Amino acid sequence: MNAPEHPTPFDAAALDAADTLAPLRDLFDLPADVIYLDGNSLGPLPRATAERVAQLVRGEWGEGLIRSWNTAGWFALPGRLGDAIAPLIGAGAGQVLACDTTSINLYKVLAAFVGQRSAGRTRIVSERSNFPTDLYIAQGLCQQHGMTLHLVEHADDIPAAVGADVAVLMLTHVNYRDGRMHDMVALTAAAHAAGAFAIWDLAHSAGAVPVDLLGAGADAAVGCGYKYLNGGPGAPAFVWVHPKHLGPGTTLAQPLQGWWGHAAPFAFVPQYQPGAGIERFQCGTQPVLALAALGCGLDTLHAAQPLGGMAALRAKSLALTDAFIAAAQPICAAHGLRVATPLAHALRGSQVSLAWDAAAQPRPGAGYAVVQALIARGVIGDFRKGDARMADILRFGFAPLYLRFADVAQAAQALAEVLHTREWDQPQFLQQGAVT
Numbered sequence: 406m407n408a409p410e411h412p413t414p415f416d417a418a419a420l421d422a423a424d425t426l427a428p429l430r431d432l433f434d435l436p437a438d439v440i441y442l443d444g445n446s447l448g449p450l451p452r453a454t455a456e457r458v459a460q461l462v463r464g465e466w467g468e469g470l471i472r473s474w475n476t477a478g479w480f481a482l483p484g485r486l487g488d489a490i491a492p493l494i495g496a497g498a499g500q501v502l503a504c505d506t507t508s509i510n511l512y513k514v515l516a517a518f519v520g521q522r523s524a525g526r527t528r529i530v531s532e533r534s535n536f537p538t539d540l541y542i543a544q545g546l547c548q549q550h551g552m553t554l555h556l557v558e559h560a561d562d563i564p565a566a567v568g569a570d571v572a573v574l575m576l577t578h579v580n581y582r583d584g585r586m587h588d589m590v591a592l593t594a595a596a597h598a599a600g601a602f603a604i605w606d607l608a609h610s611a612g613a614v615p616v617d618l619l620g621a622g623a624d625a626a627v628g629c630g631y632k633y634l635n636g637g638p639g640a641p642a643f644v645w646v647h648p649k650h651l652g653p654g655t656t657l658a659q660p661l662q663g664w665w666g667h668a669a670p671f672a673f674v675p676q677y678q679p680g681a682g683i684e685r686f687q688c689g690t691q692p693v694l695a696l697a698a699l700g701c702g703l704d705t706l707h708a709a710q711p712l713g714g715m716a717a718l719r720a721k722s723l724a725l726t727d728a729f730i731a732a733a734q735p736i737c738a739a740h741g742l743r744v745a746t747p748l749a750h751a752l753r754g755s756q757v758s759l760a761w762d763a764a765a766q767p768r769p770g771a772g773y774a775v776v777q778a779l780i781a782r783g784v785i786g787d788f789r790k791g792d793a794r795m796a797d798i799l800r801f802g803f804a805p806l807y808l809r810f811a812d813v814a815q816a817a818q819a820l821a822e823v824l825h826t827r828e829w830d831q832p833q834f835l836q837q838g839a840v841t
């Protein structure tokens with residue numbers, strides 16, 4: 406059974422013709438038969454990456470050998486790439502490091518600020534719907550320090566949960582499941598008013614929405630290199646700490662005191678002494694090949710600078726998600742689905758999530774199967790399992806660097822067809838893989 410042509414409620418050709426960021430799509434090697442709506446999970450391959458990594462392997466490693474730590478600037482890469490990330494997140498030069506993973510960086514900053522808490526502050530506050538690794542890291546720290554992790558059920562209740570016994574408010578700026586974005590300024594201020602520190606996970610923000618860490622007065626932030634920063638699978642993450650915490654005489658200490666974070670790593674002295682600034686948040690030797698690939702990913706964002714930078718990317722991201730929501734709403738209404746992402750721009754990141762509440766689902770596993778059926782048609786989104794509070798989520802990321810309004814129209818048409826014909830209801834789409 407064929408679905409009727411789904412009328413697109415926007416003029417994709419006109420919007421694409423007027424899109425000043427459109428040339429940036431050429432910076433990526435995107436398969437011709439794919440509409441890629443999963444850059445919020447793994448960014449696509451920048452055209453420059455393969456050659457840059459090959460050149461590093463053959464030239465810098467193969468020919469330069471160990472000399473390249475100095476001659477090719479390998480040792481300086483975490484700071485140099487950190488400086489490339491800084492303007493995307495409202496941080497200053499010399500304040501950000503590209504290193505380790507988001508989980509590890511979160512452990513480092515969370516432990517550092519827990520170490521600064523005053524007596525009686527025994528709680529870390531976060532949201533139940535935060536990304537699980539953030540909660541697991543906080544749970545481990547709480548066990549180590551005899552503290553408790555307090556999980557707020559609804560975003561609106563966060564300010565009231567930050568009381569005089571709270572050491573750290575730890576939040577993810579844009580929620581991984583429903584794409585809801587927090588007010589970083591207001592929540593950081595609420596944390597500070599209660600005497601707590603504010604730590605932000607920018608995994609779904611960096612490179613997708615403008616962020617102003619210094620303007621918000623946040624205390625620390627971490628984020629992913631492999632999502633909107635297009636650094637490749639397992640790319641190094643980043644870490645930022647407000648410079649007010651890293652001045653002379655600071656006692657801010659992170660627990661993974663490796664030699665790269667030492668004030669003089671090549672003095673090889675037995676006693677640890679932390680580096681002066683953000684350097685102290687380094688641990689050990691970093692993956693140079695992966696850092697080089699991350700550099701290529703960051704170049705794709707910096708290519709947007711002359712075209713309006715993050716403000717222009719944000720405007721296009723909102724136009725893309727607006728277009729998809731407008732196209733998806735009637736389809737959802739016909740099939741008992743709902744748009745789970747907030748409609749208000751101020752509350753929306755760069756993704757659109759659709760949800761089936763358990764009662765409305767045509768059969769268990771339908772959400773996963775719809776995503777699989779779309780992937781089989783070349784429309785790649787992903788699926789996130791729900792819980793008692795939030796239904797299963799069909800996630801579609803809209804990265805403004807390379808997506809076209811024509812892609813949005815085609816994705817909506819595919820969604821309409823997959824649902825209308827029940828194409829998803831086949832055994833091969835209901836079979837779950839290890840990674841969703």
Ligand SMILES: Cc1ncc(COP(=O)(O)O)c(C=O)c1O
Nearest residue numbers: 506507508536538577581606608
């Ligand atoms: C909010 C958030 N934090 C952290 C991570 C992942 O952390 P890691 O790169 O350490 O696995 C993700 C991955 O999707 C995420 O969505």
